[in-house]
Amino acid sequence: MFYRQLDRHIQLRLSVPHFADELFQLTEKNRDYLKRWLPWLDSIKKPEDTRHFIDLQRHRFSKGLALHETIFYRGRIAGVLGYNLLDHANGIGHIGYWMGEEYTGKGIMTRAVKDLVMMGYHYWDLQKVEIRCGVENIRSRAIPERLGFTEEGTLRRVEKFYDQYRDLVVYGLLREDTE
Template sequence: MFYRQIDRHLQLRLSVPQFADELFQLTETNRDYLKTWLPWLDSIQKPEDTRRFLDLQLHRFSKGLALHETIFYEGRIAGVLGYNLLDHTNGIGQIGYWMGEEFTGKGIMTRAVKDLILLGFHYWDIQKVEIRCGVANSKSRAIPERLGFTNEGTLRRAEKFYDHYRDLVVYGLLQDETE
């Protein structure tokens, strides 16, 4: 199975349906915390929903359209990240991520995203990585800012969020900006 050992505490693994129960439990435990920022929580109501999502992500990976990884911190699932979209025509990868509240503040996501960026630049030879974050989501925005991304602007009403729309800040990092 695909995995990347980042350090002695942190491992990234290709997301597979066998992780569904534990990942669903992390989602369930953090539902109130995550609902502030993630618009899809209402569609995940039972472990089978998570399993279907992971099946879809594996299918998208097999077609070269995306990569979904599960974050393991000290042997426990802490969250997920991945290339939600791999646009091979334009050489752009769009990264998304989320993590359980108890795992925040340890630099886990920053290290995981840094590794994912390198994977995209070297494996898929993408020329640009994008991260889109809610304007008010300062914790999520801090990750691309720490990693040297450029704030490329704000997309107005770019994400349907339950009963309204949210603006998203777009961050970009070019391959030649990392070398």
């Protein structure tokens, strides 16, 4: 199985259906915390919903369209990240991520995103990586800022968030900025 060991406590694994129950439990435990930032939580009501999502991501991975990884910290699932879209025509990878609240503040996601960026440059020859974050999501925004991404602007009302629309800040990192 695909995995990357970032240090003795952090491991990234290709998401597989076997992880669905534990990932669902993490989602359930953090539902109130995550609902402030993620619009899809109402569609995940049982472990089978998580399993279906993972199957969809594996299919997209097999077509070269995406990569979904599960983050393990000290042997437990802590969150997920991945390339939600690999735009091969333009050489751009679009990263998304989330983590259980109890795992935040440890540098786990920053390390995982840094590794994912380097994978994108190496394996898919990306020329740019992009991350979009809710304008008010300071913790999420801190990750691309720590990693040297450039704030490229704000897209107004581009994410449907339950009964309203949200603005997203766009961060970009060009390959030559990391070399």
